[in-house]
Amino acid sequence: MFKTQPYPHQQMAFDLFKDKSYFALFTDMGTGKTKMLLDIAAYKYNKKEIDCMVILAPKQVVPNWTFIEIEKHLGIPHTVAQFRNPMKVKEKEQIFNLYLSKKDIGLRILTMNIDAARCKDGFKCLSNFLAKFRCFLVIDESTSIKNPSASVTKNLLKLSRKAWTKAISTGYPAPQSCLDYYSQMEFLREGLSGFKSFFFYKCFYAITKKIRVKQQTREDEDKPKGFGREVTIVTGFKNQDKLTDLLDSFALRIKKEECLELPEKIDIPQIIELTTEQKKVYVEVAKRCMSELAEDQEITVTSAITKIMKLHQVACGHVKLDNGDWIDLPNNRLETLKNIVEELPDEKIIIWAHYKKDIENIHKMLGESSVTFYGDTVDTQASLAAFHNDPKIRYIIINPKSGMSGLTLVESSLNIYYSYSYNLEHWLQSRDRTHRIGQKNNVRYILFYCKGTVEEKILSALREKKQLSDEILNNITNYVKEGMKV
Structure with missing residues (x-):
């Protein structure tokens, strides 16, 4: 069923996640995450588990999915449309056809700049597709939603509840700290992090202290020393063994040096x-x-x-x-x-x-x-x-x-x-x-x-x-x- 022959590590990822309803590919850049996701999508489509795939990615990555990677690796009938904001007339027609067509057009694939999820039209488009179809919802470069308070993160956490299958992928899932995992886990499954809110998650994994920050306004110049806004900063982390065990239950980590013979x-x-x-x-x-x-x-x-x-x-x-x-x-x-x-x-x-x-x-x-x-x-x-x-x-x-x-x-x-x-x-x-x-x-x-x-x-x-x-x-x-x- 593979259009392109998988490397051993790609076959391992396929075997591990093909029957899962949610998973994470935390694999290095250049190891072929895109192919892994498309192979799993083809498998789920053939089993009639999904009839639509929605791919959210950074703006510069979306055209690669739309025009290169899907055609290169996906060996099943499919129809692709890219959501843009704003859209040209022809692009709107492609989106409407993807959504409304009653013909057998294969796996319907919608690609979108992840930032579009924060705008009204993008949110509505995603909501409509997720409500109508059995969707495989994918976030490529999932650190885009690492900030729990960002509007795009909040919108996607709401929308993710409607998806039949979900996956995230990135080579560097926690570029700042282990706190970056929270929103990514909650996207995959509500409550997957083990906590009802980011506040409790942070309390469990982060060591913090309170400091007073000087106000940067003229009105504060005459205030006594030490006056200012009190903020909480992170000074370290704890319970990392428990977090590792949790990640191992749904994520695959692959390093390039472990699976590829690349030049120096x-x-x-x-x-x-x-x-x-x-x-x-x-x-x-x-x-x-x-x-x-x-x-x-x-x-x-x-x-x-x-x-x-x-x-x-x-x-x-x-x-x-x-x-x-x-x-x-x-x-x-x-x-x-x-x-x-x-x-x-x-x-x-x-x-x-x-x-x-x-x-x-x-x-x-x-x-x-x-x-x-x-x-x-x-x-x-x-x-x-x-x-x-x-x-x-x-x-x-x-x-x-x-x-x-x-x-x-x-x-x-x-x-x-x-x-x-x-x-x-x-x-x-x-x-x-x-x-x-x-x-x-x-x-x-x-x-x-x-x-x-x-x-x-x-x-x-x-x-x-x-x-x-x-x-x-x-x-x-x-x-x-x-x-x-x-």
């Missing part, structure tokens, strides 16, 4: 020297941050990261003014990138850049031989198609948040990390875009950083797979002090 990952650090102008601005920003730290009653993760990223921006060659404007600083980063790509005239190269300003500067330098993939890209799928198929397009410049999931870029084996996000999930997932099934060459990662700056600390923490938010909060004062000595 090779990190190549590339030191970028700060210019005299950068050093001057870096020290000034560090002094300002140190002054702000001295005034703070309590340092929160958000305020600490904000200060660190200001220093990081200077290291990358630009600074953001209070009015929102960006100023470029003389720097060696672009010139270093230019020298590297000129030495590799025949390679397709992926360039990862965290800041919009970096992406714009790189794209301007590389010109028509490059395409972009980030929030301001008009047509990301056109960019991908050009990078895949057009020999004149040698470079794709990607924001890690935009491109961390759903992309397969195995035609390239060279990644250049021009600038970094502090988010560990962005780092881990972006590295797996090229290191996955289909890659035949060793994958190289050229890692730009300015020695002696916070960028060196950020890169070190990411490579050691540390949660950077915790690392920054615990070491913010030392990082800023060091910045005053560059």
Whole structure:
């Protein structure tokens, strides 16, 4: 019944979950989660357990499902329609046909950007399909619902009760902490977490303490020391053995190194020297941050990261003014990138850049031989198609948040990390875009950083797979002090 032959680990997942009403695939990027889900859908359709499949995924991943993966792996009759908001006339007709057709059109498959579940039309569309059909409801990259208070999470928890079968999949189910599991479990089955609310779940698994945060308003300037808003922060975790046992009852964890013979990952650090102008601005920003730290009653993760990223921006060659404007600083980063790509005239190269300003500067330098993939890209799928198929397009410049999931870029084996996000999930997932099934060459990662700056600390923490938010909060004062000595 398989259209494409499964790897042994994919066969294992199929055998384990084909008769389950809910399950989770917590398997590494590049291990073929999409095929596993489609094989199980085909099995359930043939057994007449389902007649519809609804796939919710991040915006950039949906076209991969709609136009590539389903056709590649699904070996049963099927009809696919993609919900968009807003939709063109033809797209509306496809949705109506999928919903209303009385003909035998095979397995009905609705694909949708998960964020559409928070809007009125998206919620109504999902509700109608789930009410009318025996649906297999899937969330791909299920960390999209890790926040219990988010509107999209609340809507999907309500809608999930109507589905006949449910599945979630992601390579990194808990990018921040074990608290990220709660909503994902509740989506699969109400009460699966073992608690009636996130509050009680957090009390059981998290170690917390209360702190007082300084208010950031002029009216509070004359208030006594210690005045402020009391908040609860997480300082550690407990009962992890019980959580592991619970996850093992419905989830499968597969690591790439356990099931695939993939080429080696090779990190190549590339030191970028700060210019005299950068050093001057870096020290000034560090002094300002140190002054702000001295005034703070309590340092929160958000305020600490904000200060660190200001220093990081200077290291990358630009600074953001209070009015929102960006100023470029003389720097060696672009010139270093230019020298590297000129030495590799025949390679397709992926360039990862965290800041919009970096992406714009790189794209301007590389010109028509490059395409972009980030929030301001008009047509990301056109960019991908050009990078895949057009020999004149040698470079794709990607924001890690935009491109961390759903992309397969195995035609390239060279990644250049021009600038970094502090988010560990962005780092881990972006590295797996090229290191996955289909890659035949060793994958190289050229890692730009300015020695002696916070960028060196950020890169070190990411490579050691540390949660950077915790690392920054615990070491913010030392990082800023060091910045005053560059």
